[in-house]
Amino acid sequence: MQSTNKELFRSSVSESLKSTAPLMGKSVYEQNLNKIRNSDVNLSSFAFIFSELIQRIQSQVSGIQEFEEKLNEHGYRVGQKLVELVVWRERNPKRETRILGILQYIHSSVWKYLFGKHADSLEKSKEASDEYMIVDNNPLLNKFISVPKEMNQLNCCAYLAGIIEGFLDSAQFPCKASAHSVPLSQYPYRTVILIKLDPSVIAREEVLG
Amino acid sequence: MVKPRLVFLSIAGPKDEQLYLEIIDPKEKHLLARYQYLGELSLDVINDLVNDGERTSNDCFLGLLGVEEDISTYAFYSNTKVKFILAVKAPDYVVKETEIRQLLRRIYTIHTHAVCNPFSMDLTPETLKTSIYFKESLHQLISDWNIH
Numbered sequence: 001m002q003s004t005n006k007e008l009f010r011s012s013v014s015e016s017l018k019s020t021a022p023l024m025g026k027s028v029y030e031q032n033l034n035k036i037r038n039s040d041v042n043l044s045s046f047a048f049i050f051s052e053l054i055q056r057i058q059s060q061v062s063g064i065q066e067f068e069e070k071l072n073e074h075g076y077r078v079g080q081k082l083v084e085l086v087v088w089r090e091r092n093p094k095r096e097t098r099i100l101g102i103l104q105y106i107h108s109s110v111w112k113y114l115f116g117k118h119a120d121s122l123e124k125s126k127e128a129s130d131e132y133m134i135v136d137n138n139p140l141l142n143k144f145i146s147v148p149k150e151m152n153q154l155n156c157c158a159y160l161a162g163i164i165e166g167f168l169d170s171a172q173f174p175c176k177a178s179a180h181s182v183p184l185s186q187y188p189y190r191t192v193i194l195i196k197l198d199p200s201v202i203a204r205e206e207v208l209g
Numbered sequence: 210m211v212k213p214r215l216v217f218l219s220i221a222g223p224k225d226e227q228l229y230l231e232i233i234d235p236k237e238k239h240l241l242a243r244y245q246y247l248g249e250l251s252l253d254v255i256n257d258l259v260n261d262g263e264r265t266s267n268d269c270f271l272g273l274l275g276v277e278e279d280i281s282t283y284a285f286y287s288n289t290k291v292k293f294i295l296a297v298k299a300p301d302y303v304v305k306e307t308e309i310r311q312l313l314r315r316i317y318t319i320h321t322h323a324v325c326n327p328f329s330m331d332l333t334p335e336t337l338k339t340s341i342y343f344k345e346s347l348h349q350l351i352s353d354w355n356i357h
Binding site: 146 | 323326341
């Protein structure tokens with residue numbers, strides 16, 4: 001399977017490089033940014049692409065931490081672009097400058113854009129003043145994923161944590177985000193996205209009062 | 210009318226290789242060879258059905274394949290050429306086909322769920338045997354069937 005994938009990848013790239021015919025359809029960059037109706041991505045298509053991403057990363061890494069770092073990196077690139085896109089599509093766009101405001105925005109609007117529903121809860125850490133948690137009881141990313149026993153510390157929602165991290169970094173809230181499995185009997189796939197904000201963000205928050 | 214009793218479930222891959230065999234009643238483990246034979250027999254019937262040029266229906270559910278003594282076999286043929294063979298035993302030989310169809314469709318759904326796992330191997334006999342999700346979901350389906 002791996003060799004087949006690599007061959008397919010090479011051939012498609014070389015074919016597109018060799019081809020001199022103009023593109024028949026519209027490029028992604030020419031599509032209307034405002035097109036919202038009927039633009040949901042099919043869950044099966046996303047599950048397939050995400051599965052291929054995971055298999056590709058798995059063949060490149062040698063540990064769980066590196067695995068999560070790579071997933072986070074891929075998600076980070078998505079999150080960076082998401083700030084402008086989600087805000088632009090809002091009916092009444094607003095520029096968030098406070099920590100709670102941007103996190104509530106992620107909890108509601110960004111989650112709605114990504115998964116069609118709000119996140120299940122947004123919490124502030126009791127021990128550390130710079131840590132916040134977004135909880136999703138049934139993350140869509142893990143719907144078709146069963147992690148084998150030898151790597152049960154891995155949570156593929158590291159990709160989602162990367163999206164959040166990229167989003168917050170682009171919105172001038174530098175932070176580190178990580179995904180943790182905190183299962184309950186009712187929700188075995190319950191995932192907590194832990195967001196640790198940069199000290200500069202906390203300092204700015206104190207100045208703003 | 211008594212609900213038919215499930216006997217075994219056999220799953221075969223695109224090349225007719227056996228991927229999974231579940232004998233529902235643990236007391237019938239000693240009949241493994243007979244049930245494997247019935248599975249192979251059913252594969253022949255399935256291949257005849259799907260390769261029949263005059264067949265007009267594109268339904269995934271192939272219906273009743275045949276009756277061997279007191280066991281009836283039904284099949285579900287997926288788009289990826291995976292065959293699901295379900296054997297039932299009905300004391301009065303009356304079986305509601307719609308119920309069998311629904312059960313096979315649910316089995317197909319949990320199979321799809323299991324093979325979509327990026328950490329499982331390609332579709333091999335190991336894939337379904339090692340899938341905890343598939344085992345638990347299948348046992349849940351079986352117990353639900355026995356209750357209602």
